[in-house]
Amino acid sequence: MALSTIRFTVEDGVGTLALNRPSVMNALNRQMRHEITQMLIALPDEVRCAVLTGIGRGFCCGQDLTDGATGADLEALLRDEYEPMLRAICDCPAPVIAAVNGVAAGAGANLALSADVVIATESASFIQAFTRIGLIPDAGGTWIMPRAVGMARAMGMMLFAEPVTARQAEEWGLIWQALPDDVFAAAAADRAQALAKGPTGAFIAIRQALATSFGNSLEAQLAVEAQLQGQAGQSHDFAEGVAAFLEKRRPVFTGH
The missing domain is CATH 1.10.12.10 (Lyase 2-enoyl-coa Hydratase, Chain  A, domain 2)
Known part of the structure; x- marks a missing residue:
């Protein structure tokens, strides 16, 4: 499969899907959603751990608002494009790690949080940014968040749309681990290798x-x-x- 919005590599049983639109903070457009979905559905048999991460200074800033989203049928967009992508993560035949290398906002935050394990660099943050443009959280956010952090914190994150630091997210139980920036990449790779060699x-x-x-x-x-x-x-x-x-x-x- 020819890829234009993600970079896919396999090494020692770890398949890495790196979101590759750094000029727009890896904003999710139709092509990227399709490529993520298809790669997770058709993972090579040798892949025993999948890693979602971002290229550049952010993980994913959410929906690309220049990609026909404004004025679109958002219900159909979620049903036809987001739901298959999220199902592909939840049904992936290998455990999925989100290695959050920077800001994860809106649908990008919930994309990361749908992984089995979330590891973030300390400079990363998670933002339920939807109300900033008059929307509600989607991409599974209203299901994931209250189960992870409780109703009060989920409601506050969604109403105020304020950044939650990676360290705070770890303390709340929203993610597994926040790591210093200088050891993040190596530590995330070690975690992926541990899963790739596991049962x-x-x-x-x-x-x-x-x-x-x-x-x-x-x-x-x-x-x-x-x-x-x-x-x-x-x-x-x-x-x-x-x-x-x-x-x-x-x-x-x-x-x-």
Whole structure:
């Protein structure tokens, strides 16, 4: 697939999708949404961890307002272009890390927050900027935010549209980790490598279990755990993990 708005590379099991419109802070246009969606759907089999990041001084400033958004049918835009992109992240066959290298605003913030794990540089910030142009948060923001930080913080972020620093986002539980700028790239790469070498099936099962937990009773969630654990117990990676434990060596997981 020819790419014009993202840069895709694979190294040691890590597939990196780098948003590549730095002159406009990686604003999301139709082509970029299509490329992100298609690359995540068609990840090469060798990719066992996907990383979303940005090229330039920002991660993503949100919707490109010059890309036909003003006056458009925003309901159709979200349904036809944003929803498939977000589903591709949530259904990705490999764990997804958002390595947020700078400002993540509007739909760009919620794009990052839809990843399994979010790691940000300390100079980054997250902004629910929608009310600045008379809109409500979208791209999954109204679902993600209250579950991550609670109703009061979610409401404040959305009403006031003020930046939340990466360090504050970490303290609130909005993201996994905020790192000093000088170690961010190397540390994010190490985290991606750790996932790429891990038991991929177990990682995806964890995602599935957590996704159901908010809507389930304890009894229902125990049933989900039993089902997913039963599947994991049949995997090669489980057999390898037990063997490595008994043999006092590091396991070599294959993702199967």
